[in-house]
Amino acid sequence: MVLKQKNSYPKKGPHYSWVYLCIALFSVGFCEAQKPKDFPASDPASDPVDLVYPLLDTENSRWFFFSSASRPFGMVNLSPDTEIDGAWGSGYRYKTDTVKGFSHVHGWQISGLSVMPVVVSDENTEAVFTDFYSKFSHNTEQVFPGYHSVELERYGIRAELTSTKRVGLHRYSFPDSGRPAILFNLNTMLGPSANANGMMEKTGNRSLSGSLAMEPTHRRPKPFKLYFKIKLNVDIDSVRQDEGTGNYLVYTDSGIKNILMKVAISYTSLENATTNLDSELKHWDFEKTVADSKKEWNDLLGRIQIEGGTETAQRRFYTDLWHALQGRRTISDFNGSYPDNTDEKFRIGQLPLDENGNPKFAHYNSDSFWGAQWTLNTLWGLVYPNIMQDFALSLLQYQKDGGLVPRGPSGGNYTYVMTGASSTPFIVSAIQKGILTEDLESVYQALKKNHMVNGIMAKAGYEHNTSLGGGLKYYLEDGYVPYPIPEGKFGGHQDGASLTLEYAYQDWTLAQLADKLGHVEDYDYFLSRSKNYKNVFDVSTGWMRPKNVDGQWKEDYDPYQHEHGFIESNGAQATWFVPHDLEGLVELMGGSKKAVEKLNLQFETAKKLGFTSGSSHSQELHPEYSRIPINYGNQPSIQTAFIFNQLNRPELTQYWSRKVTEKVFSGLSPSTGYNGDEDQGLMGSLAVLLKIGLFQMNGGTEENPQYQIGSPIFDSVKIRLDQNFYPGKTFSIKTINNSEDTIQIKNSTLNGEKIEGSALLHSQITEGGELVLKMITSK
Template identity: 25%
Template sequence: MFMSTQAPLRFFCPFAAATLLLAPALAEETPADQVVTLQGSDSTGGFSHGNTYPAVAMPFAMNAWSPFTQPVKDSFFYQYRQPKLRGLRQTHQPSPWIADYAAFSVMPVSGELICDEEGRASEFSHDKEVAKPFYYSVEMDTWNVSAEMTVTERCASFRFTYPEEKDGYVILDAFPKGSSVEVQPDQQRIVGWVKNNSGGVPQNFANHFIIQFDQPFLDQGTWKPGAEPSKDLKAEDEHVGAWVKIDPKKGPVTFKAVSSFIDQAQAETTLGLEIGDKDFDAVMEAGKKRWNDTLGKIEIEGGLPDQRRTFYTAMYRATLFPHRLNEPGADGKDRYYSPYDGKVHEGVMFTDSGFWDTFRCVHPLFNILFPELNDQILQGVLAAYEQSGWLPAWASPGHRGCMIGNHAFSLFADAWAKGNRNFDAKKAVEAMLHDSSHEGPIASIGRDGAPSYLQRGYASDDKTHESAAKTLEYAYNDYCAMIVAEGVGNQEAAETFRKRTGNYKNLWDPEVGFMRGKLSTGEWKPDFDPARWGSPFTEGCSWHYTWSVFHDMQGLIDLMGGDQAFTDKLDDVFQADPRVNTGAYGGMIHEMAEMIAANMGQYAHGNQPIQHMIYLYGYAGQPWKTQIHAREVMARLYHPTPDGLCGDEDNGQTSAWYVFSALGMYPVNPASDEYVIGSPIFDKATVHLDNGKTFTVTADTNGPMRPYIQEASLNGEPLNRCFLRHGEITSGGEVRFRMDSFKKEDWAAGPDSRPSSQSRPAK
């Protein structure tokens, strides 16, 4: 998602110091202890190993906190190889391509008062850094200060330990783009607001914060970049900050931070409710328990140490987003500031998620592990529609111009197909009818190219940017809308959507054997090259998008000429030269470089469009190929190290792929109740469901060199199909596989063993 034109110099170069991240014996560690939050943090704009930062946060929290090494203006704000830290920042950033908003930071210095970010930056070593989901600590070597932080959903607690023989200072940086601070020494606190954002906010947007200390100040003041620190207690400008002097002889200084998008009074309420009188260690222990409860929804046994660390790190990444926007009132009711109309509403709201990424398997994972949460997310999606007139597609915090498709439709259908229906489905159908027939105020909402799509059955390349990708995704989105419309009995709407579900066929060119862009005249876009990136495709080429028919793989098989032609084409993806035609981009972008470096032909796992493709072999009777390819991707492209991802992590999608794949299944069509079977890597995985039941995946005689399923059973009965149904999982029970090192071509290979498609309905 989003790109730089700078080419990378390297791909996988696993860190020799990676063992420093792995420390104690796994047997003594909880799931939260096994998470490596530094995974993916060795990234740049030109080459991504995840584009992540070591977020200290609760699952689905409103705020996260993270150290940062780069200047405030740099959205790649934590880079593993950099030698200095500039502070600990509150962040809401879902992706460096989207950038941050409502951020501010704190930083300890000792001996002398230095406020600006370059001057206060401290040398540090990863040897003296501890990064956990619930806790972060580091030695600021320049200042000889130990800095620790831990968090709740909307608050954070800090403990700074200074050398006793030097003066100690805490520097608050309220960041540029509009900020205000006030030091209140009589109350031992700093209050203020920040307005920094990267778009998607109303005029009255602000993040109101309170920094509450546990001891009186020896001195205090404010500062502005480029000027000497002042002893003024108030400052408001484009970029301001505050400073306080504390007494190191009294021992470590602790303080609490809280923020609110509503107002400072709400921040006070939240601080009392979420931390109150709890000390630092109590907050940390509560945070660790919360993560263990969340990660413990899936218990794993067996596998290699790095696989177990990678698995729980992937679960952590998959449950950081979306961020909550609702805040708790003293009356027990939730309220939120809406980035869509600038008003305060009762209820729930979520943000910082791009559905183009997360519809694929993040929300399907939520529908298994957190169905109530997913219902709340959908309630928030519909509230956004009511407040803005459009369903969100990429929110951060409001509508942002990024990516394509109407994938809120997929979220509705995904939940509906799984029986998770605690949202206003009739309102959802209304919203889908509206958005599918109108172009929005920005290209990412509504349906860009709607006039052409409705008239011709495809978005035409001479009228619409990235037309082929949009046409393919709109056809799937229309299928999703049809599912929900049928479910609520709106047959007229269902028929409207049904007529469009086959529009993907309009882009199939049998002469070249690929999907391709088409002009408004009905002619093909000239000079076709399946390796040409960019328009008519999005961050990819026809090798990747030809498979974007999530709802009707049988229809795609028929277009290609049958099962053998289909599986041959799948094989070609891996066997093709990993060449790139930079096409519409005019130069290398990071996704291209990452595909070449992975050296798996035209398979580009580092970006989302092709991530389901491995799981398509079972639709044509060769599920054993899915098994070996899934194992290969997990083994080669995921590691619990700073360079341990193969592209953008993107709000948990690339991580959720690993969670599902490690369990041995994947939701190719989220708008169905089926999960295509792959190759489980653990001897046993137990899924703890919200209904109190458990579903267990057991893999007998398993191992790194035993990827192939020989036979399977479901609740003791033979299983000879290559998919599981959602109800079979949520009813509890066990699927059991016997694994070996040689392929078993006749397991689940028959016509009745295949997942369903629109052209091949489930029996």
Template identity: 25%
Template sequence: MRTFSSYIFLGLLLIYSCSTKQEVKNDLTVWVTPFIGSESQDSLSLPSNTFPGATTPFGMIQLSPDTQKDILNTCSGYQWKDSVIYGFSHTHLSGTGISDLYDILILPFTGTKDSIIAKLTASNMNHLRSTFSHEQESASPGYYQVLLNKQINVELTATKNVGFHRYTYQPNAIPRVLVDLDHSLSKRRKWLPFKMIDAQLKVVGPHTLEGYRIVTGWARLRKIYFTIKFSRPIADYWMFRDKRYYPSTDLICGVDNKSPLAVLSFEESKEPLEIQVGISAVSTQNARENMKYQAENKTFNEIQNKADADWERELSKITIEGSNKYKRMFYSAIYRNYLHPNDMADTNGDILLPNYTEDNLGKGNSYYSNFSLWDTYRATHPLLLLTQQERMPAIINSLIRQGEVYGYLPIWGLWGVDNYCMIGNHAVSIIVEAYIKGLRGIDWSRAYEIIKKTLTRDHANSSFFSQVEQYGFYPHDLGYEVASIHLENSYNDWCASIMAKKMGKEKDADFFLKRSMTYRNIYDKQCGFFRPRMSDGSWAEPFDPFRYDGDGDKRYYCEANAWQYLFSVQHDIKGLMQLMNGKEGMEKRLDELFTTVSPTNEINENASGFIGQYAHGNEPSHHNAYLYNYVDKPWKTQRLIRQIISKQYNDSYNGISGNDDMGQTSAWLAFSMMGFYPVNPASGEYALGSPVLDKVIIHLNNGKQFEILIHNQSETNIYVESVSYNGKKLSRPFITHEMIMNGGLLEFYMSENHPH
């Protein structure tokens, strides 16, 4: 039975909701569904680990609900299947396979003072949390809304460095707010456990809290400073640490995993309680300045409308025609590719360098971190080079700057430092790709120097370079995941060689090219796979191409088996073809890849989305379906692309197969829906597939347009009868980056029949 006060509350929600929707004029943003990827496709698939919260393109603030408290494998903090929310934290990672961030959790709630103190000081302390349902939850770019406990309506929006909360409580309810610095990835993890090193919460005025936390998790010694401003005065507050209540204090500190919490109470009001949270990686003063510059005298609705407009501007760089389902899939994929990397610079230009010193780039300049490079070099960064030409110089310069401080380019950059995760130095290939594709605004001599330094000495967690020069391969008894490391680094060597050659550095070019071809030294023609060798030259045993664990002690491959790394030679496909006895031999191996089922049902925790041994849910497989173009069987590519799009993606919460990995799996989808894909990104060439859209226009930064028209496309007309560029029929199923940047018209003519 509803009370009169509940009707008033629902009416207030309707007023606020309608006023917001009337002011926000959406166009392309209406096609984005932030919930896509928030759940696994099935019990055997990896969770895609996306978050639905409020953020701006490449913004530092990513304000989103966390549905778990002690976060282990829910890397985004949110899973669709959950029914409780512990609060809303301000930093997240989208699609990653490992957890971190979740800074400054805030939760609105109600309750008596005595019950709150009892709960937060009990020996078996139950963390505050609220129930919710998806029927009372919504999200769009730059905005998130949910009704907690059927009582408190939560709305979130953001600027680059400031999170905005709007809480509408029921009439006659005393508003309470929890501020929790303890919320984090799990402290119980054996690998990469979270540790609170230092933290502070302080009431600095009737409307304001400030503080910081210094933590170690996936990123080492990570610093975040913040200021929190409330729209009305704090009526009362209670401080806690490690299940103890500290009365009569306005300052609480934390150390050694004993983290501070604060509960704040406010007077009843018919008006919503609004909160602004400014953050900085440098200082509390900078967090204040970020808030002042980005939020002062601005209403929640104004900020939401600005965030929506920012997303509209970025999404409109590609306009498409197609079914509503495909529009939702496409624009949601583009959206997820603009969540990372993140601009860590403060409003005044201050940045925190990897050695924990500070520098200033000047007001208005950007400095990026959060790079899942092993994943994103394949398609995310090629997509950004098409649509983010004005942003890419700052991204490339950030990688160079971080490399110069470290002494080598980052492998997996997180919050400005390297977490040493994954393999290969794919910042190399990203920088070289930008160079080959003509990006301006980079000191390319400086870029080449850090590339050369990165590739000519051992560093981080790999002794690859000295070992391969001594043995001609990376010995299994001297390394770990050596087969995949050799293949990944061979690609980066090739990238360095083409950059050196174009710059006139012939000696360097020859050195890197020669080493890039040493991948052939680990191809076993007897079994037809790349596999590790021992330092005495013998093959590592035992060997089973279906297994993921190598010899049981050290893995042979990274997140894959021999099948999934069989075609990881993007830079020398002709050479790979020769190892496989020509085009017919390579076609046969591709056929086997897509049809062979493991006799032992061997499954790796990082592999899913299987078609035979092809694993679309993980990155080493992503280019494989396009390889039939190289053996003159493009119709097989076209058939597979359609199969993958229809079976491994949809427009619902389980719409991504496997981890999205900061947009890479979504970038594959975006490219493939348009009809082309960068098999070898640094080559400047794209392989054609089977587009599912009717029309695409890429609005280039140089003022030109690249238009794609697809004739007779349907669910059955999946094969390409012919392709023309500016009216001239293409003789090969490939286009170049230069063709795109010059603008023009690419036309696909589709058919139900293939020419086999």
């Protein structure tokens, strides 16, 4: 098949012919949705970035999920939008064939600056402000990290997109007929938030400036302003504002058919938007910007090198890794200015600068770290310690400004998304791995506040004005959070049994930091609180079970009933949420043998449903899918395969982690991938960890953290260690006799020495070396 091309495009890697062919085939249904045909192993010389498949799971995507013309954690996330209303089911949706604009911000509860190139004629001079959408075809679409192009069929325009971290770069090729123009849709519903009060003015022959407000959402209660500075490579003929919509149409010289446009944004000021533009994109070389973006992605993806397996497996691996490095968005400017919305009055903050005048870290907009203990903690902490450090320092900057360490900040403010103090394990893990080393006493005190009645742990999901929904006072007084909470409904996720389990684990992680810093009384106090999980374990049923405020077990209890005391899970899944004290849990269950039998049966049952509650987040409540006993489509039970390791049954960890990987994280298709709930790198990170065979049960929060060994799917995995943090150069995992059938480990050695058990210490890995695993057939 020959794809229609009108212009010269950036050079593509050796495997893009397959990607483009498969894109075309998907549109007519020829590519297998769940598990595409395996291709021969790819050329070892291929760049990892060339193996990424950006269209994964785009039939189920949400506003912040899809990225194309974006840098890692970019402030600008430029891509086409085919749906623009709502946080869910919006952004780029593969099955929707209409482009409604190219917007620059796709983040957690933030959206902004949608533009659309159009051709204006006598017939549509007035209608173009409200009737400007255009059909497009996947047959003529090209997309890879740092680049996206589509042909707008209505106008005959080829639109190409790329970016730096804070500047979007557009290239439009207009047809010979009609008048070229660019529509700025500044007042519209855009994903999770309405854009309003859009203003723009011509500030030079080739420049524009403006701003818009992102209206509050249920989750982000304050408005958030976006400023923008625009430069074109051609003269602006005129700017026209429509009275009805308030949107703007920018006309250029009708004789010029190829137009470049730079769009820089800032959340602090127009001056800083200009600084971002002038600092990051001084030239007009579109191909160079694409190449620079590709190199930046490649440098990060290349920190893990894999060999062996099929091309499908390799493509999916680097797609997973790509997702682990995006979604959470930069909100600070090039010079370190950032928006602080944590107080009643908005202010512009300034990040600390190094000796060269550069910001020491970036500030971020981020969904919560709920579940990060089994995902980002391990992957970032081992492979990207610089990223983990950056995010930890950003979270602590929020605390300095607003008094609390956030669990999911948006718009420069708290959102109170999800539950508990999920940032505590993340930050403690960074400390235990030597990534965060300064002012640890202040860090500890900040985290401790979050675990008390005036902290974030007391708030349930999106509970902005009270601290009652989290039920923390009951947890402190009675040792558990009741269900229902007597005071009523204040936020989301007020499910007492899950809250109790989460608080207990997070208390244990804080106890580890207290111990490290010599706070003996605090250590004993939080360690005691970490045993509260026992108060919601019903010995008579063998499951975690909700209790009401009077201490009575929930009547008519069904461990497979979704929610009703459990957060985005059921009792069967949540029962194993005791990563810090599996020995204590096993004792409650009647011993290791019974625990193994119980968990293994749950996996056998879950296997029949594909280990997930349907293929999208919205299906979790569906009766057909919600009764699954183990769910790898959401965070609460994604640690369960590695529990067998700690029950002295490593062969079951190896078997079930492989089966989950094969079923849940092996496809290359727009229709599947993460079941529509990837959560800004969490599930992408999990997939990577399963495939390289390393996992941390308690999130790496103990002294010299332990890594559980699983069953790698590749012949070789080489991790390039960051020598700014770790002494070793590389850590390699080599498997011998590895295949789909030989998934269990017969024996293992580290640097030639036999390993006893199924775990390694952080220091053993970061010193560098080679882990060799001899694989045998599963029994």
